[in-house]
Amino acid sequence: MSLLEYENVTLKFGGLTAVDNLSFDVQEGEVFAIVGPNGAGKSTVFNLISRFYDPYAGSIQFDGHDLLRVKASAVAAFGVARTFQNIELFEHATVLQNLLVGRHRHRRTNLISEILFTPSARRQEIENREKIEEIIDFLDLQAFRDKMISGLPYGVRKVVEVARALATEPKLLLLDEPASGLSVEETTDMRWWIDDIRRQMGITVLMVEHDMGLVSGVSDRVLAMADGAKLALGTPAEVQSHPAVIEAYLGKAS
Amino acid sequence: MRIVFKTNYMQDLRPWKDGYQLGLYLILLAVAAAAPWWLDDFYLGELTNVLIWAIAGLGLMILTGHTGQASLGHAAFLAVGCYANVVMIEAGVPFLVAFPVAGLLTGIVGATVAIPALRLHGIYLAIFTLALSVLMDDIIVLAEPITGGVAGKYLGGVEIFGHLVDRWATPSQFFWLVLAVAIIVTLGYINLLRSSLGRSFIAVRDSEVSAQAMGVDIARTKTISFALSCAVTGLAGALMGLFAGAFNNETFSVVISIQLLMMIVIGGLGSIHGAFLGAIVIGFLPQFLSISKEYAAALLGGNAVAIPGLEFGIFGMILIAFILFEPMGLYGRWLKIRTWFELFPFYRKDMFKRQKSYLKTERLR
Numbered sequence: 134m135s136l137l138e139y140e141n142v143t144l145k146f147g148g149l150t151a152v153d154n155l156s157f158d159v160q161e162g163e164v165f166a167i168v169g170p171n172g173a174g175k176s177t178v179f180n181l182i183s184r185f186y187d188p189y190a191g192s193i194q195f196d197g198h199d200l201l202r203v204k205a206s207a208v209a210a211f212g213v214a215r216t217f218q219n220i221e222l223f224e225h226a227t228v229l230q231n232l233l234v235g236r237h238r239h240r241r242t243n244l245i246s247e248i249l250f251t252p253s254a255r256r257q258e259i260e261n262r263e264k265i266e267e268i269i270d271f272l273d274l275q276a277f278r279d280k281m282i283s284g285l286p287y288g289v290r291k292v293v294e295v296a297r298a299l300a301t302e303p304k305l306l307l308l309d310e311p312a313s314g315l316s317v318e319e320t321t322d323m324r325w326w327i328d329d330i331r332r333q334m335g336i337t338v339l340m341v342e343h344d345m346g347l348v349s350g351v352s353d354r355v356l357a358m359a360d361g362a363k364l365a366l367g368t369p370a371e372v373q374s375h376p377a378v379i380e381a382y383l384g385k386a387s
Numbered sequence: 388m389r390i391v392f393k394t395n396y397m398q399d400l401r402p403w404k405d406g407y408q409l410g411l412y413l414i415l416l417a418v419a420a421a422a423p424w425w426l427d428d429f430y431l432g433e434l435t436n437v438l439i440w441a442i443a444g445l446g447l448m449i450l451t452g453h454t455g456q457a458s459l460g461h462a463a464f465l466a467v468g469c470y471a472n473v474v475m476i477e478a479g480v481p482f483l484v485a486f487p488v489a490g491l492l493t494g495i496v497g498a499t500v501a502i503p504a505l506r507l508h509g510i511y512l513a514i515f516t517l518a519l520s521v522l523m524d525d526i527i528v529l530a531e532p533i534t535g536g537v538a539g540k541y542l543g544g545v546e547i548f549g550h551l552v553d554r555w556a557t558p559s560q561f562f563w564l565v566l567a568v569a570i571i572v573t574l575g576y577i578n579l580l581r582s583s584l585g586r587s588f589i590a591v592r593d594s595e596v597s598a599q600a601m602g603v604d605i606a607r608t609k610t611i612s613f614a615l616s617c618a619v620t621g622l623a624g625a626l627m628g629l630f631a632g633a634f635n636n637e638t639f640s641v642v643i644s645i646q647l648l649m650m651i652v653i654g655g656l657g658s659i660h661g662a663f664l665g666a667i668v669i670g671f672l673p674q675f676l677s678i679s680k681e682y683a684a685a686l687l688g689g690n691a692v693a694i695p696g697l698e699f700g701i702f703g704m705i706l707i708a709f710i711l712f713e714p715m716g717l718y719g720r721w722l723k724i725r726t727w728f729e730l731f732p733f734y735r736k737d738m739f740k741r742q743k744s745y746l747k748t749e750r751l752r
């Protein structure tokens with residue numbers, strides 16, 4: 134069953150067509166990668182799912198919900214979590230606080246019970262913490278719990294962002310260039326984590342990535358884009374050898 | 388250096404780190420509560436004033452320090468709280484009812500103001516709220532039947548369970564009332580910060596895009612922050628009215644708004660301690676200046692001359708000095724000094740230096 138369905142989506146910024154009549158679907162339980170040259174509209178595909186923009190035409194369905202009918206903050210409530218290409222963490226907060234914000238969609242307390250910190254608020258906080266600790270264990274973040282984000286190295290921030298997305302307990306995880314700026318070792322770690330996120334946690338992963346090693350290593354299907362349009366869709370090997378993809382990256386042989 | 392060995396989650400949840408820290412705060416509280424016995428009436432009044440400013444500072448801290456929305460108009464909400472309280476008391480409502488209702492009313496006014504203010508960011512929001520502060524002056528004059536207009540209002544003491552609580556007649560009772568309000572507000576603030584809503588405030592402050600992606604409703608969160616901030620400020624305003632005794636449209640001027648904002652910047656944005664430390668500076672600086680002026684006059688052998696605008700000039704210079712040399716405020720400075728002692732001799736110069744942050748995703752505004 135397809136979890137996410139993109140149907141004939143078009144987005145224009147003035148005269149520029151960022152996403153051009155794009156259709157694809159992500160099946161439950163798969164790792165789906167989007168590749169393409171810079172400016173192909175990959176991140177825009179994510180931002181449309183996050184409801185940062187309204188598409189010009191088309192529809193986006195997630196798990197039976199029409200995403201275009203809800204506001205941005207409601208998308209997370211359906212079970213969509215994401216990371217950002219340029220890391221959008223809460224800089225002046227600790228790693229723990231960052232991860233706990235990820236628990237926001239499971240909030241059951243209200244203003245009054247929080248200001249009084251009633252037993253129910255306390256219970257919820259402890260539950261949140263237990264969930265967070267599982268994720269900290271999973272991603273080896275134990276050493277950074279009480280560290281401020283503003284003092285952390287880039288590689289750790291990248292992992293904290295994945296952790297924060299996992300803290301929401303999503304059905305679909307959107308990873309925007311999870312390996313950009315990471316060292317070879319860190320990229321390998323990321324590869325195993327993505328594999329585990331899918332296998333152990335049963336979370337469907339949709340990612341944008343330039344590192345073809347990572348893409349062919351973990352993904353089941355790949356969508357290649359150029360200038361907002363679909364070039365090819367298939368297994369990593371199929372896409373890599375597709376003539377249109379080679380042309381988009383390397384140009385025409387003449 | 389004390390290292391707290393954590394064995395359960397409650398240790399991270401409760402407001403104090405360990406018994407030692409809890410003990411320190413309890414001693415501080417006991418010393419403060421005993422102030423009427425070790426301070427004369429003049430300084431007790433000054434201390435009361437500082438505490439009232441600290442409550443107002445806590446109010447603004449919610450909005451500016453934790454939600455990241457600058458406000459130059461909080462004097463307007465002080466006025467709303469003050470007048471609401473007085474009008475109700477004059478109508479015969481007992482103080483213990485009128486006081487929280489005044490806070491609630493100010494909160495509702497704040498939430499209403501938040502709806503148009505939500506669309507504004509940074510400097511535009513500051514100007515919007517500044518305009519609000521200016522407007523409030525005129526509104527008070529125009530609403531003369533309620534507010535007494537330019538002539539203003541006068542309020543003597545109030546009665547709580549048959550006890551007269553008045554700034555002049557029973558200064559210690561009034562001090563305890565203010566201290567109790569300050570403690571209650573601080574505890575509520577601490578609770579807020581350790582639960583979901585407080586974290587979503589911080590999330591909105593640091594990155595609206597990713598707060599949204601985590602399911603935080605930005606508009607709603609900002610409105611709640613505005614409302615809470617204004618409610619607390621309204622409580623401070625009500626106390627300020629009681630403290631001043633007499634007030635009119637000029638009592639809560641734009642200058643008060645600016646002082647409030649300066650106070651939390653000097654104290655340290657984004658910390659509860661900051662509101663209190665800033666209030667101490669703002670509250671005691673005028674006294675400190677006049678005392679040192681007399682001292683200087685005695686030393687140089689002349690008359691103490693009143694220099695108009697000296698106070699604000701010095702406030703301004705202090706603010707500039709803080710922004711340049713200690714953007715984390717007094718509380719940040721204190722943290723550094725403490726860390727220096729705790730880690731001696733291993734403190735490094737750039738320990739608190741913030742790394743240049745990486746390119747942010749284009750703000751989707």
